[in-house]
Amino acid sequence: MASSGKKKATIYDLSVLSGSSPSTVSAVLNGTWQKRRIKESTAELIRSLAETHQYTANRQARGLRSSRSGLIGLLLPIHDNRYFSSMAQTFEAHVRSKGQCPIVVSASRDPEEERKTAETLISYSIDELFICGATDPDGVHDVCEAAGLKHINIDLPGSKVPSVISDNYEGGRMLTEAIIRHFQATLPLAPDELYLFGGRNDHASRERIRGFRAVKQELLGADPDACIQPTGYAPNNARLAFEAFYEKHGRLPRGLFVNSSINFEGLLRFMAGHPHENFADLVVGCYDYDPFASFLPFPVIMIRQDVEGMITKAFEVIEEARPQARIHLIQPELVQPRTALTGPLDALRDIE
Amino acid sequence: MASSGKKKATIYDLSVLSGSSPSTVSAVLNGTWQKRRIKESTAELIRSLAETHQYTANRQARGLRSSRSGLIGLLLPIHDNRYFSSMAQTFEAHVRSKGQCPIVVSASRDPEEERKTAETLISYSIDELFICGATDPDGVHDVCEAAGLKHINIDLPGSKVPSVISDNYEGGRMLTEAIIRHFQATLPLAPDELYLFGGRNDHASRERIRGFRAVKQELLGADPDACIQPTGYAPNNARLAFEAFYEKHGRLPRGLFVNSSINFEGLLRFMAGHPHENFADLVVGCYDYDPFASFLPFPVIMIRQDVEGMITKAFEVIEEARPQARIHLIQPELVQPRTALTGPLDALRDIE
DNA sequence: CTTGTTTGCACAATCGATGGTGCAAGAACT
DNA sequence: AGTTCTTGCACCATCGATTGTGCAAACAAG
Numbered sequence: 001m002a003s004s005g006k007k008k009a010t011i012y013d014l015s016v017l018s019g020s021s022p023s024t025v026s027a028v029l030n031g032t033w034q035k036r037r038i039k040e041s042t043a044e045l046i047r048s049l050a051e052t053h054q055y056t057a058n059r060q061a062r063g064l065r066s067s068r069s070g071l072i073g074l075l076l077p078i079h080d081n082r083y084f085s086s087m088a089q090t091f092e093a094h095v096r097s098k099g100q101c102p103i104v105v106s107a108s109r110d111p112e113e114e115r116k117t118a119e120t121l122i123s124y125s126i127d128e129l130f131i132c133g134a135t136d137p138d139g140v141h142d143v144c145e146a147a148g149l150k151h152i153n154i155d156l157p158g159s160k161v162p163s164v165i166s167d168n169y170e171g172g173r174m175l176t177e178a179i180i181r182h183f184q185a186t187l188p189l190a191p192d193e194l195y196l197f198g199g200r201n202d203h204a205s206r207e208r209i210r211g212f213r214a215v216k217q218e219l220l221g222a223d224p225d226a227c228i229q230p231t232g233y234a235p236n237n238a239r240l241a242f243e244a245f246y247e248k249h250g251r252l253p254r255g256l257f258v259n260s261s262i263n264f265e266g267l268l269r270f271m272a273g274h275p276h277e278n279f280a281d282l283v284v285g286c287y288d289y290d291p292f293a294s295f296l297p298f299p300v301i302m303i304r305q306d307v308e309g310m311i312t313k314a315f316e317v318i319e320e321a322r323p324q325a326r327i328h329l330i331q332p333e334l335v336q337p338r339t340a341l342t343g344p345l346d347a348l349r350d351i352e
Numbered sequence: 353m354a355s356s357g358k359k360k361a362t363i364y365d366l367s368v369l370s371g372s373s374p375s376t377v378s379a380v381l382n383g384t385w386q387k388r389r390i391k392e393s394t395a396e397l398i399r400s401l402a403e404t405h406q407y408t409a410n411r412q413a414r415g416l417r418s419s420r421s422g423l424i425g426l427l428l429p430i431h432d433n434r435y436f437s438s439m440a441q442t443f444e445a446h447v448r449s450k451g452q453c454p455i456v457v458s459a460s461r462d463p464e465e466e467r468k469t470a471e472t473l474i475s476y477s478i479d480e481l482f483i484c485g486a487t488d489p490d491g492v493h494d495v496c497e498a499a500g501l502k503h504i505n506i507d508l509p510g511s512k513v514p515s516v517i518s519d520n521y522e523g524g525r526m527l528t529e530a531i532i533r534h535f536q537a538t539l540p541l542a543p544d545e546l547y548l549f550g551g552r553n554d555h556a557s558r559e560r561i562r563g564f565r566a567v568k569q570e571l572l573g574a575d576p577d578a579c580i581q582p583t584g585y586a587p588n589n590a591r592l593a594f595e596a597f598y599e600k601h602g603r604l605p606r607g608l609f610v611n612s613s614i615n616f617e618g619l620l621r622f623m624a625g626h627p628h629e630n631f632a633d634l635v636v637g638c639y640d641y642d643p644f645a646s647f648l649p650f651p652v653i654m655i656r657q658d659v660e661g662m663i664t665k666a667f668e669v670i671e672e673a674r675p676q677a678r679i680h681l682i683q684p685e686l687v688q689p690r691t692a693l694t695g696p697l698d699a700l701r702d703i704e
Numbered sequence: 705c706t707t708g709t710t711t712g713c714a715c716a717a718t719c720g721a722t723g724g725t726g727c728a729a730g731a732a733c734t
Numbered sequence: 735a736g737t738t739c740t741t742g743c744a745c746c747a748t749c750g751a752t753t754g755t756g757c758a759a760a761c762a763a764g
Contacts, residue, residue: 008474008499010720021744026721036723037742054498059475060415061720064749069412071476078441079456080697085437089430092458101472103455104431106444108700120453122360123411124423146406147360236698265643268692276690291617292644338628340620345432346588348460362750373714378751388753389712413750416719709762718752725745732739 009053017053018046025050029057063125071126072098075117075140076106077133081262082290083305087132087154089344090311100127109233111136115143122147128318130154135202137163152318154310157203157327164314166305167329168204168287172211172257174334175285178301179255180219182283191222194255195245197229198238198263205230205259208287212257227253231263238266246270254281261288291340302335308344361405369405370398381409415477423478424450427469427492428458429485433614434642435657439484439506441696442663452479461585463488467495474499480670482506487554489515504670506662509555509679516666518657519681520556520639524563524609526686527637530653531607532571534635543574546607547597549581550590550615557582557611560639564609579605583615590618598622606633613640643692654687660696 011025018025020042027033028046063069074091076084088104095102103126107114118140121129129151131140137158144151157163183189196212199205209228216223231241246252258264264286282298289304309330317323335341363377370377372394379385380398415421426443428436440456447454459466470492473481481503483492489510496503509515535541548564551557561580568575583593598604610616616638634650641656661682669675687693
């Protein structure tokens with residue numbers, strides 16, 4: 001690949017060119033020169049030399065010396081999903097606005113991989129780590145703790161440091177209620193016509209399920225265990241669960257609470273094998289927002305988690321001196337069918 | 353945040369503990385010890401000490417010395433979109449399998465930001481840079497070139513180094529033809545009933561438009577200029593264009609070629625203000641695949657670009673000794689309506 | 705028992721930036 | 735003129751790992 005490049009200029013090069021010492025050059029270029037009483041004219045000279053020689057500091061050297069890197073990490077389960085990708089997008093904007101460099105990595109919901117990934121990031125001396133949706137937040141905590149790295153949990157809580165998460169109980173309630181109300185004008189739902197699919201034994205799923213069951217009890221008067229089907233997060237497992245149900249009952253439940261957009265993809269895979277008409281009376285509630293899903297041929301009620309709110313709060317909390325290991329709840333938002341919300345992309349100007 | 357952490361162990365700590373010199377410790381731990389004729393027993397001792405003290409090398413120090421970092425960068429326009437997020441997901445898997453650390457950053461389609469972001473990555477001594485969907489690939493090239501950094505273009509081509517991109521002309525043809533054929537059984541399309549919306553003056557859009565026009569000429573016998581509406585990539589600009597058309601004609605064209613899923617979101621925003629029934633005879637072709645979009649209430653034909661293929665090819669090409677600045681075309685795939693394809697996530701096991 | 709080899713490792717310079725300390729020249733003051 | 739400040743910068747150790755070089759001890763050969 002193209003590599004004719006001469007070596008990058010260093011403070012030593014500039015020190016020779018300017019006739020001052022490396023430390024002076026360093027001070028001028030990193031902004032501490034006032035403190036070091038460098039003459040304005042000297043600074044000016046060095047700055048212009050740096051400009052013409054396209055100097056940029058070697059961050060590895062700086063980081064080595066200062067044991068900080070300017071990197072702020074975000075550990076995600078996956079990239080390929082609107083919820084997490086908007087998390088990445090929003091995170092990036094925040095980090096950039098602080099003049100630091102975001103580094104976003106995914107760890108596939110694997111506790112071992114989460115820890116190893118954290119180790120790797122630590123070996124680059126990242127300054128802070130945002131742990132988002134980790135399967136084992138406390139495992140990652142131990143790794144961070146041992147390295148003295150500031151960190152915080154998002155999306156799924158840990159018990160050792162503060163966590164900023166959606167109010168999943170309330171969100172679960174809102175979504176369940178919205179599904180039920182959607183049927184009230186016509187043929188009201190029976191308790192065993194409203195199922196929850198997807199998710200597993202994590203805090204978010206448990207809270208959503210708790211909200212789901214509570215509202216079913218309140219509004220439908222019953223809450224059969226069989227209506228809870230935590231099939232994990234893989235789309236294909238969800239698909240299999242839908243197939244199994246369909247096989248057994250000859251149809252889907254009229255009301256579906258789908259635990260995440262990833263699980264919803266499992267529903268799509270199921271549907272690909274069946275004609276649309278089979279789902280004429282279906283109402284789906286999905287715990288996650290996706291603009292395209294909102295316009296599907298059956299009513300899709302969605303929950304949009306407040307990603308911007310969570311990231312903002314997380315940055316506030318992580319800066320606190322002695323943060324308590326408490327959970328900060330961020331309210332999610334109910335999104336009616338056929339709604340196209342704006343997202344982080346709308347903050348970007350479109351360069352034509 | 354939690355920071356009781358003792359300092360991390362260094363080779364100097366281990367050298368004291370083991371009674372050997374730092375260089376010996378270094379050699380043992382980085383695998384060059386055979387070459388240095390270190391006794392197996394010495395190596396064993398050091399390895400066990402490293403184990404019990406949880407030693408991990410400081411990559412900034414290593415990178416400073418060796419002027420490599422183990423980081424491989426991916427520069428994206430945005431995160432928050434299934435095409436680019438699957439790019440990130442796939443890229444990450446490839447980099448991890450090479451034992452290196454992926455670093456994914458977005459630059460908002462802004463040429464200036466693209467260059468600055470590349471500069472930043474370079475200051476961390478990244479080893480390679482994959483430039484994906486850049487508005488100004490050659491501008492980024494100059495920055496990389498000056499730093500002697502290996503790089504390659506993906507998705508949008510540059511003229512200075514190899515590029516791996518979709519065959520957008522062929523994809524445009526396929527998609528256009530599929531839209532037209534979709535109407536042939538019923539009431540065939542007239543030339544002025546098939547419009548293209550979205551995209552701008554970039555290579556991908558130009559090629560897709562070229563394919564679009566060619567097929568219209570071939571199959572419909574005409575290709576009016578007015579049918580090309582390159583509204584940029586922002587969803588809201590696309591929405592405005594649809595509104596304007598609707599205002600003027602009282603309806604949308606029956607056939608729509610939408611340049612990207614982001615532009616498609618603009619169509620959704622337009623639709624949110626109008627009842628579904630208005631779009632009973634609509635057929636949309638979208639140049640990008642999104643599983644939810646594929647199941648919308650009107651036929652949506654999509655193009656899935658071969659992300660895995662592009663990334664694989666890019667890794668091959670970037671390793672070549674003297675790569676030519678040529679364009680490698682990767683064939684995209686036509687996706688019929690109501691199709692739920694598997695993606696990079698399916699490679700992950702689901703931990704229950 | 706001397707000379708030549710091989711084995712096994714230690715030493716020290718180096719990557720580029722940072723920041724504490726020291727010191728000369730000029731200004732201010734007595 | 736002598737003393738004390740202040741200004742303006744240079745010097746040097748340091749961060750942790752890599753790597754070329756040198757050298758003693760162990761061993762083999764004659």
